[in-house]
């Protein structure tokens with residue numbers, strides 16, 4: 181008798197699961213949002229489109245004075261931002277420029293080898309810095 185009830189419950193549950201799988205989602209695929217416009221432009225319409233316009237942006241020559249390590253600085257540091265980031269800083273001592281270059285590598289993903297980092301720090305100290313022991317001069321000329 182007990183086996184009968186267990187079997188009956190299993191069969192009823194099985195039928196319920198199959199019924200839900202087949203009919204349970206009926207109506208849910210009716211979308212309420214309007215159809216999306218196509219993102220592609222038909223080829224025939226391309227010829228009718230306006231030509232691409234040219235705009236000329238002013239180019240500011242970066243004011244990086246020539247000096248030892250200049251080329252390395254220009255190649256490694258100006259790929260992400262303007263060299264003006266350097267002259268916008270106070271005249272840093274060597275240890276601050278060393279930490280700054282390390283920050284570009286460690287935090288912002290600049291790919292600069294350690295010996296190149298040293299050469300760049302030399303340039304930064306030459307251009308807009310000072311040796312650690314020397315007291316800060318009045319702001320260097322830009």
Ligand code: HEC
Pocket residue numbers: 253256257258259260261265266269280281283284288289290291292300304
């Ligand atoms: C991979 C990209 C990248 C490279 C390469 C890079 N920087 Fe930066 N730099 C950044 C980002 C990002 C910031 C902070 C974002 C901002 O303020 O615009 C920043 C900010 C700075 C600042 C402003 C002060 C600060 O700490 O936020 C200085 C100075 C600076 N960089 C110097 C350098 C020097 C020197 C080099 C070459 C050794 C260099 N950067 C190379 C991405 C880079």
